[in-house]
Amino acid sequence: MKRVSFAEFGGPDVLRLVDAEEPHAGPGRIRITVRAAGVNPVDWRIREGQLLKAHPVELPAGVGLDASGVVDEVGEGVTGVAVGDRVFGEGVSTYAEFAVLSAWARMPQGLSFEEAAGYPSVVETALRVIREVGVRSGQTLLVSGASGGVGSAVLQIARARGITVIGTAGAANQDYLRGLGAVATTYGEGWVERVRRLGRVDAALDLAGSGVIRELVELTGDPRKVVSIADLGAPELGVRFSGVAGSVPDALAEAVDLLGRRALHIPVEKTYPLAEAAAAHIDSQAGHARGRRVIVV
Structure with missing residues (x-):
């Protein structure tokens, strides 16, 4: 089979499309024929060797955590899913023709493979950071870098919970944020004062890593x-860095519920073939996304 791999840590140029042995579903796992794989910032952070404590890597290594596809192997002890089912979920080395998933859910009706591949990690992350920052119904949450995949999920989940969201993004994405229910403003010079004029900030999330931690602490009054x-x-x-995933099965179940209620929609901004995984990483690292980027197999 074909898969995207890297044999050394580095920039996007270390990614190669190679021939590899097919993986197989062990106990408690399923294998899918991959139809699409989500592109996440954690993918290129792992490729660069930034997250070795949280994500140990043995080289050469595959790339990707999220995928959607059709089940073609069911491991020992797995129930509730069968060969031929359309699923989305999280596993390892998902930029490939076949991948093994450790957490999955059936795809809701009407959801394309490309759309489905964009949900697993971003919904888990959104649910986790909303929980960790401790924001509640009736309060206001500031989201820095709000137009990407995680930001899109945070805005919609927060709105469903009665939380007011102020989102910062580039000028081109202001209407997009408003369409997701956020109070939108631009980043750049003077952004702190623009946020202040919008009202009190009870909690804040940094989703873009654009060097605004001090300002977020200033706006909330408390690094916690x-x-x-x-x-x-x-x-x-004094600010928490959230990098350890919670329960992915629980997150997928909530994603299915939100999708079923039409309370969540994350658009796919751009798709790439397997051979252009490096281009997908370059675009992901550049930021300014509106929704998700996805590898199509």
């Missing part, structure tokens, strides 16, 4: 009310 998923230096300022 700020959580980052993108700035590895956040703990130096």
